[in-house]
Amino acid sequence: xxxxxxxxxxxxxLTKKCKPITEMTPKIKDLIVDMIETMYEANGVGxxxxxxxxxxxxxxxxxxxxxxxxxxxxxxxxxGEQTGDEGCLSLPGKAGQVxxxxxxxxxxxxxxxxxxxxxxxxxxARAVCHELDHLDGHxxxxxxxxxLHEVDYGSEE
Ligand code: ZN
Numbered sequence: 001x002x003x004x005x006x007x008x009x010x011x012x013x014l015t016k017k018c019k020p021i022t023e024m025t026p027k028i029k030d031l032i033v034d035m036i037e038t039m040y041e042a043n044g045v046g047x048x049x050x051x052x053x054x055x056x057x058x059x060x061x062x063x064x065x066x067x068x069x070x071x072x073x074x075x076x077x078x079x080g081e082q083t084g085d086e087g088c089l090s091l092p093g094k095a096g097q098v099x100x101x102x103x104x105x106x107x108x109x110x111x112x113x114x115x116x117x118x119x120x121x122x123x124x125a126r127a128v129c130h131e132l133d134h135l136d137g138h139x140x141x142x143x144x145x146x147x148l149h150e151v152d153y154g155s156e157e
Contacts, residue, residue: 002034013050031056039062046060046127075128079101098126
């Protein structure tokens with residue numbers, strides 16, 4: 001287990017499309033453990049593999065109910081709307097208003113490559129949308145409404 005270096009906006013790795021994971025390997029298992037540790041250390045609620053320099057479709061999220069691993073996630077449904085402050089570990093100390101769906105339904109694989117379906121609302125829905133965007137090379141700053149502002153400590157996602 002080891003902390004990984006979080007890439008900061010401006011790093012080209014954050015603008016690339018990530019590749020699916022075809023099989024679980026010891027290397028990917030280590031990556032998952034490291035990403036969860038790195039997310040907690042940074043006080044984030046989510047982290048996508050490209051944020052630690054790995055171009056694979058892998059996300060970890062914890063909105064306070066324990067870590068969830070998303071491998072090759074696909075957004076099946078989304079509805080509703082929420083507008084609120086959003087931050088990113090790749091843009092520390094900043095936040096901005098972003099409108100996201102208030103409900104999402106996602107299909108993904110867990111760390112044992114078992115398929116599952118997850119439904120989430122509010123912060124979980126926001127985190128899912130934010131992290132899935134990372135897998136296609138997008139940052140929340142592309143969707144931000146109005147200026148970014150400074151935040152005191154850590155960031156939301
Ligand atoms: Zn982010």
